[in-house]
Amino acid sequence: MASIVIKGGTVVTADLSHAADVLVEGGVITAIGPDLSGDTVLDAAGCYIMPGGIDPHTHLEMPFMGTYSADDFESGTRAALAGGTTMVVDFILPGQGQGLMDAAQMWHNKSGRANCDYSYHMAVTWWGEKVWEDMALSVAAGIPSFKHFMAYKGALMVNDDELFASFRRVGDLGGLAMVHAENGDVVAELTAKLLAEGNTGPEAHGYSRPPQVEGEATNRAIMIADMAGVPLYVVHTSCEDAHEAIRRARAAGKRVWGEPLIQHLTLDESEYFHPDWDHAARRVMSPPFRDKKHQDSLWAGLQSGSLSCVATDHCAFTTAQKRFGLGDFSKIPNGTGGLEDRLPMLWTQGVGTGRLTPNEFVAVTSTNIAKILNLYPKKGAVLVGADADLVVWDPAKEKVISAGSQQSSIDYNVFEGKTVKGLPRYTLTRGQVAVQDGEIRTEEGHGRFVGRAAQPAVNRALSAWKELTAPRPVQRAGIPATGV
Ligand code: DUC
Ligand code: ZN
Ligand code: ZN
Ligand code: ZN
16 A cells, blocks of 8 residues: 655644654654655655644535625635645534424535545534424434524524523534524614614625624523533634633633634734625625724633634635625525635734734644644544645745635635745645645545444433433423423
């Protein structure tokens, strides 16, 4: 079997940095140490050898707001690999009334062209007995994390009674509850008011979803998760109000995690006041970009450990799609890209400024989420036996981000014009070199689905409420309890 040796670099993990060569055979790491040899040599002199990035939050080819997100599993994972990310976790979004496993099959059909490995979260977009039953099948099929939208009223939003019932079910199954935390009722009211007063442009988007709607929903989700006895992962934490709730929950011993996005860390609300409508609309996503106070809070959370993972929420729409919202900001498809730029932007603005150490960078881009999602140490590690999902990172390599040279299918880039210093020299996906000195050598269909096991033993011990009330009646889909 042909082997690859990565020579002359410094291995950087979430724990430590040390000079070593890395030997790769059959898609996995088989040795780490001095003076290794192999059939092919990749020169890592001056570079860091790190676990490839894991993006826990993508929406590839997703039906949303009357259209489909523009990057599919092929272009999305190609963009990921170009930027040093070797795994994505995408959200399965069942339609209203659609069974979860039916939706999962649709996602499996789409993901056959992936260039790197991938996993899924399941979204709970409606509630009923069928969903309650399918949740067990989802866990058995390797999809034990369940996302709930507290916003997008009239479409994806679930109410508190449904949230509580679903969270309890997730807890009983040993899964992970996830939330998009914004108060959808308040967002709907503010949106209607802004439009009625003639505020139709993209600059109104931020006013329709102030930090308070996110702070309130984050607090509510944390309390409901605690009562349900389930761990909680809060996606796209964008502001101090939400971060404060997460920080407080963690300090109180609750198993709650927060996920800032690279966009919220590095772009601010002034983008929505750009005189060019297209410029502003291209940056419309939910939650919206915030001001510097909130950005500082997110960086501080990464430094102190109160926030755990940096994601993208990659949900890219072309300019033509964004223009569906001309004359009504609430119809601008929500979402931005970032898969190719997450690692270079975080390295430049985090490690490059001294805000993060290289080890913290690995933790928040790869290892932490691998542990939270029960992928570790197959993913997120540089260890013998781990998958050879690796990035050989050249801290001296520079470029200016430009849509003209990106892998994503869209016609712009929200980071356009930003200089990044720190880029992949090589990206390896299960031992295959997918990026070599900027040249893309991805192989369509190389990516595989990675199923994940539930963690019932871990999760059972979480909530005092659960301990006090166990054994408890089995609650079926919003239906009266049936007894144990
Ligand atoms: N927010 C976005 O901006 N896009 C996709 C879904 C979401 O919650
Ligand atoms: Zn969301
Ligand atoms: Zn999302
Ligand atoms: Zn292959």
